[in-house]
Amino acid sequence: MDISPDVFSLSGKVALVTGGSRGIGKAIAVGLARFGADVVVTSRKLEELEEVAAEIKGLGRRSMAVATHVGRLEEIDRLVPQVKEEFGKIDILVNNAGTNPTMDQAIDIEERAWDSIMNLNLKGLFFISQAVARVMREQGGGNIIHVASVAGITPDILPVYSISKAGVIMAAKVMAQQWATYNIRVNALAPGLTRTRFSQALWDNEDILAGAMMLTPLRRVGEPEEMVGAAVFLASDASSYVTGHTLVVDGGSAI
Numbered sequence: 001m002d003i004s005p006d007v008f009s010l011s012g013k014v015a016l017v018t019g020g021s022r023g024i025g026k027a028i029a030v031g032l033a034r035f036g037a038d039v040v041v042t043s044r045k046l047e048e049l050e051e052v053a054a055e056i057k058g059l060g061r062r063s064m065a066v067a068t069h070v071g072r073l074e075e076i077d078r079l080v081p082q083v084k085e086e087f088g089k090i091d092i093l094v095n096n097a098g099t100n101p102t103m104d105q106a107i108d109i110e111e112r113a114w115d116s117i118m119n120l121n122l123k124g125l126f127f128i129s130q131a132v133a134r135v136m137r138e139q140g141g142g143n144i145i146h147v148a149s150v151a152g153i154t155p156d157i158l159p160v161y162s163i164s165k166a167g168v169i170m171a172a173k174v175m176a177q178q179w180a181t182y183n184i185r186v187n188a189l190a191p192g193l194t195r196t197r198f199s200q201a202l203w204d205n206e207d208i209l210a211g212a213m214m215l216t217p218l219r220r221v222g223e224p225e226e227m228v229g230a231a232v233f234l235a236s237d238a239s240s241y242v243t244g245h246t247l248v249v250d251g252g253s254a255i
């Protein structure tokens with residue numbers, strides 16, 4: 001078996017990236033396109049998404065922006081056939097959309113916050129994976145990446161979010177085990193603290209930032225673009241024998 005730099009190429013592949021309008025999802029969507037993939041981006045708000053789709057088209061790839069709330073199963077049921085119809089197949093799914101609407105600690109957390117986190121981070125992730133895996137099974141294979149978090153490995157100050165991300169890591173393992181027979185690989189990518197709107201309440205707070213940096217050997221917050229290499233590795237044939245794995249990209253914080 002010959003290995004060449006082409007093993008990282010995503011040329012001819014079609015990718016679907018959830019939460020692709022900004023932050024880590026945007027960086028991964030544009031990154032996959034730079035490595036050759038056509039990329040569909042989805043999130044709730046179309047305006048930001050359209051800008052990302054335009055950026056991808058500017059790289060000479062095909063792209064489409066579709067508004068979808070990934071926590072609503074009827075919207076997933078509309079999205080997946082639409083991508084299949086427009087692009088003919090789905091080779092790569094990046095489950096990046098995630099939420100954490102509260103800084104409450106476990107003693108205070110309310111049912112509404114629990115439901116909102118679990119609905120998107122776990123239930124939506126599960127059912128969009130199922131819908132896309134059915135397409136992948138029919139076409140002979142595919143590749144799914146769940147964006148988890150180091151919070152799913154070691155507990156942090158976001159309690160329900162941590163629980164949800166531990167579930168995301170297990171979802172990658174379960175799906176990897178059950179869907180290998182359809183030639184579908186499933187892995188998780190676990191970022192550490194990364195500079196996005198989602199995590200601004202953490203890296204903008206001096207005390208929280210200082211605490212996080214004490215635990216981070218590289219002593220800095222990650223940038224969304226630093227997730228791209230890991231995503232391309234997992235999405236490409238460079239990782240052809242890797243499935244059910246969680247690739248941690250966190251400056252060493254989870255050591």
Ligand SMILES: NC(=O)c1ccc[n+]([C@@H]2O[C@H](COP(=O)([O-])OP(=O)(O)OC[C@H]3O[C@@H](n4cnc5c(N)ncnc54)[C@H](OP(=O)(O)O)[C@@H]3O)[C@@H](O)[C@H]2O)c1
Nearest residue numbers: 019021023024043044045070097098149193194196198199
């Ligand atoms: N930033 C970090 O430090 C960090 C660390 C570890 C893991 N992560 C994970 O990385 C992923 C991306 O986070 P980020 O930091 O890049 O956040 P971000 O910049 O806030 O982006 C979140 C993305 O998800 C979309 N989104 C939110 N709710 C959605 C829903 N219900 N349905 C569909 N799309 C939805 C948002 O777009 P709309 O508002 O248009 O829906 C946006 O595109 C998340 O899963 C997060 O848990 C982040």
